[in-house]
Amino acid sequence: MSNTGEKWVGKSVRRFEDLRLITGRGAFINDLTPVANMHHAAVLRSPHAHARIKGIDCREALKLPGVFGVLTGDDVKKMAKPFQVGVSRPPKYYPLAVDKARYFGEPVAVVVAVDRYVAEDALDLIKVDYEPLPAVVDVEKALEPGAPILHDELGDNVAVHRNLVYGDVAAAFAAADLTVKARFSFPKYGSTPMETYGVIAQWDPHAGMMTVWSNFHGPFILHPLVATMLQIPENKLRFIVPGDIGGGFGIKTSIYPYIALIALAAKKLGCAVKWIEDRQEHLSAGSSGTDRISYIEAAVKRDGTILGLKTKIIDNVGGYIRAPEPADLFRTTGNYLGAYTIGAVDIDAWAVHTNKSPTGPNRGYGCQQLYFTLERTVDLIAEKLGMDPSEVRFKNLIRPEQFPYLTPTGGLYDSGDYPEALRKALAMAKYEELRREQEKARAAGKLFGIGMVTAVDPSVSNMGYVTVAIEKAIRQSPSYLPKSGALETATLTMDPLGRVSISTNHCPQGQGHETVVAQIVADELGIRPDEVNVITEFDTATRVWSIASGSYSSRFASVGASAIAGVARQAKEKIMKIAGFLLKVDPERLELRNGMAVCLDDPSKTVSLKRVAGTAHWNPLSLPEDIGPGISATYTFSFPTAKMPDEEDHINSSQTYGFIADVMAVEIDPETGKVKIVKYVSVHDVGNILNPMIVEGQVVGSAMHGIGGALYEEMAYDDDGQYLAGTFADYLCPTAMEAVKMEIGHVISPSPVTALGSKGAGESCSMTAPAVIGNAVADALKPLGALVDQLPLTPDRVWRLINRKGASA
Amino acid sequence: MKIDGSLTLNGTLERAWQVMLDPGSLSRCIPGCEQLEVVGDHKYRATLKVGVAAVKGTYEAMVELTEIEKPRHYKLVVEGSGGPGFVKSSVSIDLEDRGPRTEVVYSVDAQVGGIVAAVGQRMLSGVAKLLFNEFFKGVNRELESAPPA
Secondary structure: OOOOOOOOOOOOOOOOHHHHHHOOOOOOHHHOOOOOOOEEEEEEEOOOOOEEEEEEEOHHHHHOOOEEEEEEHHHHHHHOOOOOOOOOOOOOOOOOOOOEEOOOOOEEEEEEEOOHHHHHHHHOOOEEEEEEOOOOOOHHHHOOOOOOOOOHHHOOOEEEEEEEEEOOHHHHHHOOOEEEEEEEEEOOOOOOOOOOOEEEEEEEOOOOEEEEEEOOOOOOOHHHHHHHHHOOOHHHEEEEEOOOOOOOOOHHHHHHHHHHHHHHHHHHHOOOEEEEOOHHHHHHHOOOOOEEEEEEEEEEOOOOOEEEEEEEEEEEEEOOOOOOOOHHHHOOOOOOOOOEOOOEEEEEEEEEEOOOOOOOOOOOOOHHHHHHHHHHHHHHHHHHHOOOHHHHHHHHEOOHHHOOEEOOOOOEEOOOOHHHHHHHHHHHOOHHHHHHHHHHHHHOOOEEEEEEEEEEEEEEEOOOHHHHHOOHHHHOOOOOOOOOOOEEEEEEEEOOOOOEEEEOOOOOOOOOHHHHHHHHHHHHHOOOHHHEEEEOOEEOOOOOOOOOOOOOOOOHHHHHHHHHHHHHHHHHHHHHHHHHHHHOOOHHHEEEEOOEEEEOOOOOOEEEHHHHHHHHHHOHHHOOOOOOOOOEEEEEEEOOOOOOOOOOOOOOOEEEEEEEEEEEEEEEOOOOOOEEEEEEEEEEEOEOOOOHHHHHHHHHHHHHHHHHHHHHOOOOEOOOOOEOOOOOOOOOOOOHHHOOOOEEEEOOOOOOOOOOOEOOOOOHHHOOHHHHHHHHHHHHHHHHOOOOOEOOOOHHHHHHHHOOOOOOO | OEEEEEEEEOOOHHHHHHHHHOHHHHHHHOOOEEEEEEEEOOEEEEEEEEEEOOEEEEEEEEEEEEEEEOOOEEEEEEEEEEOOEEEEEEEEEEEEEEOOEEEEEEEEEEEEEOHHHHHHHHHHHHHHHHHHHHHHHHHHHHHHHOOOO
């Protein structure tokens, strides 16, 4: 046995999850049969984008043998309250259409039967009397006078409107040598996790307890929301999440309306109900990121300095704005000016109701829309000034000596060396060589483009940022209850034989949390990672958790890792005290390694963790009174910087801020318009890296996610609100065939605000890939004078750009 | 969705007109028609069983013949809904005398919605053309099986 205890954090420890997953032994929601006599639900959905529901006739369905019952909007109206949402004029959002359907695929009725087959058959027997109404899917048309109005009681289609102004925007524009103006359109797409939504609900009428198993991954702020909606006390709503979830990417946050829906069916019908979403349902009415129209105007000096921005952003939140929206608009408030020292900005932020499906978090949440607009604009500035795009970026990047850097909007960037990361990316891409290659390619009549992006990668959301959506006057009223905080809790126990179990609140969806948690605990307690039992199944009834808990905003490696290190350090303190007592040495002169406490001054003095734990459990009265029995700890890590927005709407919307510099080269087939990525270099600063293999997986996966949105995927609708992408034949996800070979580099600026110096890395290139593809394609088409202002850049759209069939296709 | 087409029927204008307005013939010619019940003057309630790719289902439809200008023109208006979605279509039909034969020029304006349109979008116009061909094939069958007395 070596004297130096091995350290595990920072190593590519192989994932403990994988043997289970690749041998088909994962326990996913559809594998569970947690209660007897489960019945199965199927959901009847609106074929109309917008229609009044004049009546629902379920008589024939109820006659079908095996059908147990039906839930309709009338039941929901009686049994539940509309969901709350953090806007000043909330629409009435129920999990089932009440009186009116507002998007294609909106649930209209739920049939519960002995099995799914009977339930599906019964859907055909329900007769719904619809009165179709005119529909609107375009946000700008939805804001026009005379547009069809979705929520009559609101009088218009505005879900949120806030004008946020930071710094002296007028002075910035007065001092400018020139301005650059553009309009961009970002599409609606999702994540298509391999596993769709799944819910099992059981109602105990005697205890008044609703127990729900689901593949929900947080944020758990949605738990009190569902309890309020169901009108039951929060401690009578129990959420249980299985240890394995087949992908989430933020999209599974928005399962909560279905949790409520199946819970209501279970409550009405008095039986346990299971519902597993099918792929058509997921594609048409699960959730998605928002499509956005952005207007931007930049005030620029002739030397490339960007002085200020005026922007108008219009998010399409579909039929109902639902929590955590309008977070897509405000998550990026702190990092709205990206990686640049821009001094002033006007953000005219809108969220608009249309007859599309409702939206929610989708990996990158708000950042892909932001950076597509901002980074395309930086390139337009470079073009107008005749500068290289890298030159404009170097001119404006925040310098390393400026950290910690307070942004004009309130973001507190913790650490970074942005110019170094961009230099590294350009060097890895052999940028100058690439430009020469481009010249040759252009001379040969080829369409070859080079793009780059520099972007701040925020992690760990401040629970207070969404309240920026609320008008200042309301926030200042005495009855208003402010929100703040970014925290996570972990619980660790050491059993009587000296082994460690740790439970976390992240509901992992494949990220490898079990492995990384074990690495962190192993280092803190001087044991091996495979000796740590990591419990990922989550249960609101038995776990110590809070509204911020869950997996979203890349929070694991930042706040999660800090909570885990913190709880292990607490346990360690007690272990040291007991060991010091047993060895009769000062606990301060001990260290933990190889499963033992070892005296630093006399390495022959050792005691095993088994003996320490055994004493604490079996003979606690032998210990001094101030030590106490057992070894366990619950620890909450809370960022002191996650404050509520101030009166001027400044908000530190995230708590750690990483950095991404992407460089990409593309070649376009002029005949077909097909974009081929020939080089993709991505340099990241995620602070200290906990497991390099896992970070690499996140970078590659997130890049594929962004490439999907930029080149292939779109949840398309026709002008009447008919959904057009109901299968994977029309909704094109990139597969292994479309995968891109990436070159990944790192710059490490440890975070001063987390326990291990690490930052989030989960969303990563999903934020930047759409922007860098946009810039590379624009560069390729520059000789043709075509403007790239929308995604996805499908062959059809690129072909039209090449052939000038409409300037913006 | 708009589809235009023309074709030739194996019968005189008079016979073609007869067949194409006769409920019995219509019920045999309309693809997937399981039932055609007269509910008014040139107004029918129909049960249609049609499938596009994997999306098969039964539609309850109202069929109405309007703008009747004997023997050259009428409009067939179909509005139906069922499990797979809904259809609203109007088919303008013009007949031209070609001696022993008749030329038909048709123009379809159809709106298809629901699941069938969400999953079968790329196939819809192809399927619609197929259904029209089926319909006119049926009309030809009628013309051939019951020659003029």
